[in-house]
Amino acid sequence: MAEAYICKVTSAGQITLPKKVREELEIEDGGFIILEKIGETYFLKKACGEKSLLRKIRARVKKSGVTRKRLAEILEETSRDTWNQWYENIR
Numbered sequence: 001m002a003e004a005y006i007c008k009v010t011s012a013g014q015i016t017l018p019k020k021v022r023e024e025l026e027i028e029d030g031g032f033i034i035l036e037k038i039g040e041t042y043f044l045k046k047a048c049g050e051k052s053l054l055r056k057i058r059a060r061v062k063k064s065g066v067t068r069k070r071l072a073e074i075l076e077e078t079s080r081d082t083w084n085q086w087y088e089n090i091r
Helices: 019-025 051-063 068-090
Strands: 033-038 041-046
Touching: 019 041, 051 068
Parallel strands: none
Antiparallel strands: 033 041
C-alpha cells in the first residue's frame, strides 16, 4: 500500500516535510529537494547529483543584490553552463 502525507502550506508557499520523509531521503537542514512534474503529478526527490549546480547557484546569488527576475536568469545561465560542461565531459 502506498504511503501518503498531508502537509500544510504556509502563506509564503512553504511546506514542512514529515520527519519520516526527511529521514528516509536523508535530507538535512539546508538540504535541497527537487519537485518534478510528470503529467499532472508532482514527484519529490532528494537533490544529489545536482549539488555542484546548487553550489554554483548559491555562490552567484550571494554575490548579487538579486531580484526574482535576476535569480531566474542566474538559474537558467548556470544550468545551461553546467549542462554544457557535463555534456562535453561525456563525449
